[in-house]
Amino acid sequence: xxxxxxxxxxxxxxxxxxxxxxxxxxxxxxxxxxxxxxxxxxxxxxxxxxxxxxxxxxxxxxxxxxxxxxxxxxxxxxxxxxxxxxxxxxxxxxxxxxxxxxxxxxxxxxxxxxxxxxxxxxxxxxxxxxxxxxxxxxxxxxxxxxxxxxxxxxxxxxxxxxxxxxxxxxxxxxxxxxxxxxxxxxxxxxxxxxxxxxxxxxxxxxxxxxxxxxxxxxxxxxxxxxxxxxxxxxxxxxxxxxxxxxxxxxxxxxxxxxxxxxxxxxxxxxxxxxxxxxxxxxxxxxxxxxxxxxxxxxxxxxxxxxxxxxxxx
Amino acid sequence: xxxxxxxxxxxxxxxxxxxxxxxxxxxxxxxxxxxxxxxxxxxxxxxxxxxxxxxxxxxxxxxxxxxxxxxxxxxxxxxxxxxxxxxxxxxxxxxxxxxxxxxxxxxxxxxxxxxxxxxxxxxxxxxxxxxxxxxxxxxxxxxxxxxxxxxxxxxxxxxxxxxxxxxxxxxxxxxxxxxxxxxxxxxxxxxxxxxxxxxxxxxxxxxxxxxxxxxxxxxxxxxxxxxxxxxxxxxxxxxxxxxxxxxxxxxxxxxxxx
Numbered sequence: 001x002x003x004x005x006x007x008x009x010x011x012x013x014x015x016x017x018x019x020x021x022x023x024x025x026x027x028x029x030x031x032x033x034x035x036x037x038x039x040x041x042x043x044x045x046x047x048x049x050x051x052x053x054x055x056x057x058x059x060x061x062x063x064x065x066x067x068x069x070x071x072x073x074x075x076x077x078x079x080x081x082x083x084x085x086x087x088x089x090x091x092x093x094x095x096x097x098x099x100x101x102x103x104x105x106x107x108x109x110x111x112x113x114x115x116x117x118x119x120x121x122x123x124x125x126x127x128x129x130x131x132x133x134x135x136x137x138x139x140x141x142x143x144x145x146x147x148x149x150x151x152x153x154x155x156x157x158x159x160x161x162x163x164x165x166x167x168x169x170x171x172x173x174x175x176x177x178x179x180x181x182x183x184x185x186x187x188x189x190x191x192x193x194x195x196x197x198x199x200x201x202x203x204x205x206x207x208x209x210x211x212x213x214x215x216x217x218x219x220x221x222x223x224x225x226x227x228x229x230x231x232x233x234x235x236x237x238x239x240x241x242x243x244x245x246x247x248x249x250x251x252x253x254x255x256x257x258x259x260x261x262x263x264x265x266x267x268x269x270x271x272x273x274x275x276x277x278x279x280x281x282x283x284x285x286x287x288x289x290x291x292x293x294x295x296x297x298x299x300x301x302x303x304x305x306x307x308x309x310x311x312x313x
Numbered sequence: 314x315x316x317x318x319x320x321x322x323x324x325x326x327x328x329x330x331x332x333x334x335x336x337x338x339x340x341x342x343x344x345x346x347x348x349x350x351x352x353x354x355x356x357x358x359x360x361x362x363x364x365x366x367x368x369x370x371x372x373x374x375x376x377x378x379x380x381x382x383x384x385x386x387x388x389x390x391x392x393x394x395x396x397x398x399x400x401x402x403x404x405x406x407x408x409x410x411x412x413x414x415x416x417x418x419x420x421x422x423x424x425x426x427x428x429x430x431x432x433x434x435x436x437x438x439x440x441x442x443x444x445x446x447x448x449x450x451x452x453x454x455x456x457x458x459x460x461x462x463x464x465x466x467x468x469x470x471x472x473x474x475x476x477x478x479x480x481x482x483x484x485x486x487x488x489x490x491x492x493x494x495x496x497x498x499x500x501x502x503x504x505x506x507x508x509x510x511x512x513x514x515x516x517x518x519x520x521x522x523x524x525x526x527x528x529x530x531x532x533x534x535x536x537x538x539x540x541x542x543x544x545x546x547x548x549x550x551x552x553x554x555x556x557x558x559x560x561x562x563x564x565x566x567x568x569x570x571x
Binding site for chain 1: 316317320321324327328331332394395396397398399400401402403404405406567569570571
């Protein structure tokens with residue numbers, strides 16, 4: 001079943017005081033997220049990730065297009081009872097304790113009073129804040145607030161969880177715990193839609209990702225499909241410290257270390273490079289395909305003409 | 314009233330109660346009542362008049378300050394601090410949020426007025442040694458003060474939906490001052506002609522008529538408040554506050570929360 005169906009969602013703001021100029025925050029976006037998957041929404045700062053999420057939450061109205069979540073309109077209260085949302089850099093009512101805040105959100109989400117206290121305890125325990133239930137939020141660190149934010153997003157057992165930069169402000173341990181939590185949510189059959197610019201998190205977690213840049217969707221798909229769709233590199237190592245002149249013409253990035261040379265070049269130039277080494281009678285030690293990381297794919301998608309070649313010693 | 318409105322209202326009440334500024338204002342109002350006693354002691358024969366006048370004016374002024382001070386931040390602060398996002402992403406309609414905020418602050422002001430009124434009655438008892446039947450009219454004056462608070466709160470909330478806290482405070486306070494002199498404005502309109510008359514009359518009817526809601530002076534002079542005034546003032550305040558609240562809802566429903 002489709003969890004999120006975005007149909008040409010578009011947002012243009014008017015900027016300026018006297019002479020209003022249109023500023024496009026999001027070009028028509030078409031995207032479909034299936035139920036039960038972890039979906040990463042990737043892009044650099046200002047790409048349009050938060051704008052998209054805010055439109056899905058009904059906080060910002062689209063200029064054009066529409067979206068359906070679990071088959072319902074985005075402002076349908078029945079739909080909102082089935083989603084959880086963690087905003088970017090969340091801030092909560094700091095005069096409340098963590099327990100009071102979650103009780104309040106539980107009431108607003110329609111959690112039955114007989115289950116509410118138990119759910120608050122469970123969810124605080126789940127995010128590692130069981131010991132500070134009675135502490136006012138104004139005494140919480142940024143990382144603790146992020147955990148409270150995650151707790152309030154999953155308190156009412158939603159079917160879809162929207163997390164806007166969930167790893168922001170967390171230390172490495174905290175990030176690991178959030179990653180584990182997202183995987184647990186997936187195992188529970190929930191859909192997780194999260195935005196991030198930390199690509200290693202997306203690569204480790206996501207079933208599929210979408211890359212957005214300057215308000216425009218650049219690509220969507222499984223990480224492995226995306227990374228294999230672009231031409232890969234190979235790593236070629238040979239004995240000696242001589243770099244044949246032909247290597248530069250092949251765009252190889254060569255590093256000379258002691259009596260070995262390591263070159264990284266495009267897969268399609270592999271045969272020509274081997275031929276050049278044979279001509280120079282250099283002894284080949286290894287030839288290994290290099291796996292394209294999501295980060296590399298991301299950089300290439302955003303800067304398609306970037307090419308590097310040269311020799312370093 | 315929907316359960317969500319009650320939850321938002323009670324949270325707004327809790328926020329105001331935990332705000333230390335509120336306690337300072339109450340303490341100050343109680344001090345004013347204490348000052349009324351002192352002034353009463355040097356006003357031989359008119360102690361009651363001075364205590365009622367000063368006490369009720371203090372209740373009114375400090376209540377208005379609280380209403381404006383908190384009312385103007387009810388929505389804008391939630392937008393600035395982004396606390397609103399996690400509320401409106403739940404099954405909460407925007408109008409429920411506005412109405413809940415209104416009732417929360419209105420409830421806070423009623424409770425504050427109750428405690429400040431206790432101070433006024435304590436001062437009255439001190440200067441008169443016992444209560445008179447005419448002291449009952451003080452309760453009517455307090456009721457009218459609460460009606461003023463409802464209007465101010467709704468206006469503060471209205472401004473808060475589209476303006477910065479500073480500008481909202483200026484607008485709300487200006488309307489309070491103009492509204493306090495609305496009877497004089499109507500009198501002025503009667504003496505003018507042409508477009509000035511239209512403008513003055515329009516303004517006089519547009520601004521809240523706080524003159525009619527101020528019976529402190531007559532109550533201090535132990536004059537009764539007519540029943541029809543109680544009814545008309547109640548209807549006027551409720552309609553005015555409801556209209557301002559509808560305006561706030563209409564603006565807030567259309568607003569992008571960037």
